Amino acid sequence: RKEVEQDPGPFNVPEGATVAFNCTYSNSASQSFFWYRQDCRKEPKLLMSVYSSGNEDGRFTAQLNRASQYISLLIRDSKLSDSATYLCGLSGGSNYKLTFGKGTLLTVNP
């Protein structure tokens, strides 16, 4: 089983829609969780870390469920500029191995 499984997508949504992404992970010892955004032909950049209590940054909300071993990202009121690939990542272990899901492509349409 892969360490990180992510919704394959792609997601095509109209402006203003709410969209959710999910990732499941297999290693219960994972310690840190992230959502990264990657624009076409660019490097990934951190969107937000995911904390146990859940966290929000404007239109973006991230959740962590350790019992079920998944993380989620909710985007409200989607904008055209949200079009990108979203990658979930996690790290853990004594050497902070950092692994990612396959990414989900989001296209927001006018």
Added chain:
Amino acid sequence: DAGITQSPRHKVTETGTPVTLRCHQTENHRYMYWYRQDPGHGLRLIHYSYGVKDTDKGEVSDGYSVSRSKTEDFLLTLESATSSQTSVYFCAISEAGIDAEAFFGQGTRLTVV
């Protein structure tokens, strides 16, 4: 932007030749990672380093070796390049500690012909 530089940015090489990609950082971060990214596969970890001369394998390490002789440089070597190693390679760095953000280089586009 974090001080991380990959070189070369683009390379075309022939099957069977050795290739070395360089990742250089000016942030003094302890952790460095090499990934490859291919359509349908996302970012796959090749090797990573948790300190000078301390490295470990990722999920797709076959055909690759790495070296880290000083904090700022992490080298990825393809001993004998194959067409299946045509990909975009990303280096990333991270400070120690839980929730530490990873910063990525701009990527190296490698084509093996």
